[in-house]
Amino acid sequence: MSFDQLIDRRGTHCVKWDMMETLYGVPKEDGIAMWVADMEFRPPQCVQDAVQAMVDHGVYGYFGDDSKYREAIRWWMETRHNWQIDPEHIFTSHGLVNGTAMCLDAFTKEGDGIVLFTPVYHAFAKVIRASNRQVVECELARDEGRYVMDFDAYDAQMTGRETMLILCSPHNPGGRVWTREELEDVAAFARRHDLLIVSDEIHHDLVFAGHSHIPMAHIEGIADRLVMMTAVTKTFNIAGSHVGNVIIADDTLRKRFAARMAALGMSANSFGLFMATAAYSEAGAAWVEDLLAYLDGNRRLFDEAVNAIPGLRSIPLEATYLAWVDFSGTGMDRLEFTRRVEQEAKIAVNHGPTFGKGGDSFLRFNIAAPGQVVEDATERLKAAFSDLQ
Numbered sequence: 001m002s003f004d005q006l007i008d009r010r011g012t013h014c015v016k017w018d019m020m021e022t023l024y025g026v027p028k029e030d031g032i033a034m035w036v037a038d039m040e041f042r043p044p045q046c047v048q049d050a051v052q053a054m055v056d057h058g059v060y061g062y063f064g065d066d067s068k069y070r071e072a073i074r075w076w077m078e079t080r081h082n083w084q085i086d087p088e089h090i091f092t093s094h095g096l097v098n099g100t101a102m103c104l105d106a107f108t109k110e111g112d113g114i115v116l117f118t119p120v121y122h123a124f125a126k127v128i129r130a131s132n133r134q135v136v137e138c139e140l141a142r143d144e145g146r147y148v149m150d151f152d153a154y155d156a157q158m159t160g161r162e163t164m165l166i167l168c169s170p171h172n173p174g175g176r177v178w179t180r181e182e183l184e185d186v187a188a189f190a191r192r193h194d195l196l197i198v199s200d201e202i203h204h205d206l207v208f209a210g211h212s213h214i215p216m217a218h219i220e221g222i223a224d225r226l227v228m229m230t231a232v233t234k235t236f237n238i239a240g241s242h243v244g245n246v247i248i249a250d251d252t253l254r255k256r257f258a259a260r261m262a263a264l265g266m267s268a269n270s271f272g273l274f275m276a277t278a279a280y281s282e283a284g285a286a287w288v289e290d291l292l293a294y295l296d297g298n299r300r301l302f303d304e305a306v307n308a309i310p311g312l313r314s315i316p317l318e319a320t321y322l323a324w325v326d327f328s329g330t331g332m333d334r335l336e337f338t339r340r341v342e343q344e345a346k347i348a349v350n351h352g353p354t355f356g357k358g359g360d361s362f363l364r365f366n367i368a369a370p371g372q373v374v375e376d377a378t379e380r381l382k383a384a385f386s387d388l389q
Contacts (some may be wrong), residue, residue, distance in 0.1 A: 003041055003294040004343065004370050020348035032344040032377050037172070037322060039237040039368035043279070044287035047236055050278035054271065063270035072280035073245060074236030077230070081167045081204065082287065083215045089247050091261060092268040096166075096202050096244040099229045101127045103198045103246070106260040107227075107253070108133055113162035115195060117149060124200075125356060126358060136162055139357040140174065145326075148176040149182060151189050158193050167197040170203045170213060170319035173355055173364045177211040177318040187222045196253075198227045202244075205235040205288055207319040210297055217249065224250050227257070232276045233246075235288060237368075243272025252324045295321050296366045305378035306343060310388040312381070321368035330363035330388060336364065345380035 009017045010028050016036035020026045024035070042048065054060065070087035077083040093099035100123070108114065110132040116124055118137045125135045137155040142149040167186060170177045177187075181217045190197050199216035207213045217228050231244040249252040277286070299317050306323075311330030314323050327337040333355070341347050341363060352362030367374050382389070 003291070004372070005042075006370055006373070007040060009040070010278060012111075014353070019114070024342050024348040025213070026205055026342050026346050026348040029250045031348060032373060032380070033375060034347045034366045034369070035350045035364070037234065037366060038239045038324070038374065039321065039366075040370060041237055041291070041368065042233040043236045043238055044273075044284055046278045046281055046283040046287075047238060047275050050274045052272065054274060060270065063268060063273050066268075066273060069277045071229075072277045074258065076280035076285075077215075081213065081215055083217055085217075085247055086249070086275040091246040091247055091248070091257060092271070092273070093229075093244045093246050094242045095233065095239070096200055096229050096231050097123045098242070099244050099246045100124060100198065101131065102257070102264075102266075103196075103229075104128065104131045104164070104226055104261060106257045107196050108163050111161070112164065113159065115154075115162050115165040117171075119173060119352065119359035119362065120166075120168050120355055121200070122350075122354040124166050124168075131327060134161070135356075137357045138217045145313065146334060147171065147176050149185060151185055154189060155192065160193075162193060162195060164198050164217065164350060165190055167199045167216065169201050169216060170207060172203060172320055173322050173350075173359075175315060175317035175320050175322065175324060176212055177207055180214050183214060183216060183219050186216075187219045190222065190225060196225050196227065197222060198229065200229045202229065202231045202234045204230065206292065206295070208292065208299070208317065208319060211318045213319065217247075223274060224252070227253060228307060232279045235375050236275075236279045237286065238272075238275050238279070240274035241275050242269060243276050262375075294371075298369070298371055299323070301371060302365070302367050302374055302378060305375075309382055309385050312385065321366060323365040323367050325363050325365060326361050327363065330385070332341075334360055341381070344384040345377070347377055347380060 016033045017028055020033050070090055074085055074087050113134045113136040114128045115136045117140050128135050130195050141150045194378050204213045230248040233239045248257055302323055303314045306312050313326040330337055350364035352359030
């Protein structure tokens with residue numbers, strides 16, 4: 001397939017396009033949807049073929065014998081991430097927001113403090129608050145525009161009521177690929193404060209050249225306090241399948257999680273399992289390499305254009321397709337620069353404050369779209385801020 005192909009998603013019950021006018025006031029007729037974190041590309045042919053085979057068969061019953069699905073996950077993690085896992089350690093969730101909620105339910109109680117390194121993916125705080133836990137925001141520091149962790153500050157914040165740390169690795173929205181040293185510091189912090197680590201690694205396949213993702217499971221001494229979460233959905237643009245994996249090596253933790261899964265009657269969607277099995281393959285891997293090359297081109301195009309606008313700064317992406325743009329240099333308040341983006345440029349984007357502390361001067365742009373769409377967006381931004389140039 002060509003990543004340059006324009007696919008009209010309007011009127012298809014697509015939240016990204018069909019809800020942007022309701023939520024952001026950006027008209028879908030001539031607006032650009034750059035908020036929801038899914039891509040404007042069709043999945044690889046191997047995934048399409050798996051769905052077509054289901055349609056051709058024509059009977060959509062309960063799924064059984066998931067051995068091929070588990071083996072595909074095992075193969076992918078070993079081949080792509082040098083991470084050996086036991087297929088029996090895999091639980092299937094309805095996506096990783098559901099996986100996060102399940103971890104909160106299984107391993108914490110109401111009133112517990114849940115640590116986040118903010119700004120970070122907004123759904124974490126949403127499910128924490130909805131489950132009557134307390135969000136503990138440990139704000140990331142910035143070193144020459146790049147996010148870093150400040151554990152002296154975080155240590156001082158801890159009160160003893162914190163029981164869990166949710167790590168986003170690679171980081172959304174900052175685009176960081178955490179180094180081994182940083183992950184070891186996270187592990188040491190968790191040990192000091194007796195925190196369970198839930199590592200959401202949904203973006204682990206979307207890492208650009210010059211950077212290497214390290215699974216948190218590779219860090220020694222934390223297996224008894226670690227829950228890993230991965231998914232095919234971001235990598236292959238199949239978020240609507242609502243399939244994710246919670247992978248737990250520790251026997252005690254795994255038994256607790258299994259008990260909650262059983263109590264809630266959780267079972268997987270057959271469409272998601274067929275799609276995931278097909279995606280985690282040689283054909284899927286080849287498609288991902290092509291995707292990364294294309295996203296890298298979009299990243300360069302977007303950053304060059306945005307950073308040429310006085311007052312705007314796009315944080316350099318090491319991973320993900322989510323550009324995090326700082327508008328503080330414009331001297332404008334948040335309402336004004338957001339108004340220009342949404343009402344003048346007609347681009348729907350995620351608002352920085354929803355990601356927690358440190359997000360006030362930012363907007364998040366999804367650049368996983370045909371290059372001409374990304375270029376159109378940058379031209380609109382130039383026009384909307386032309387008085388600064």
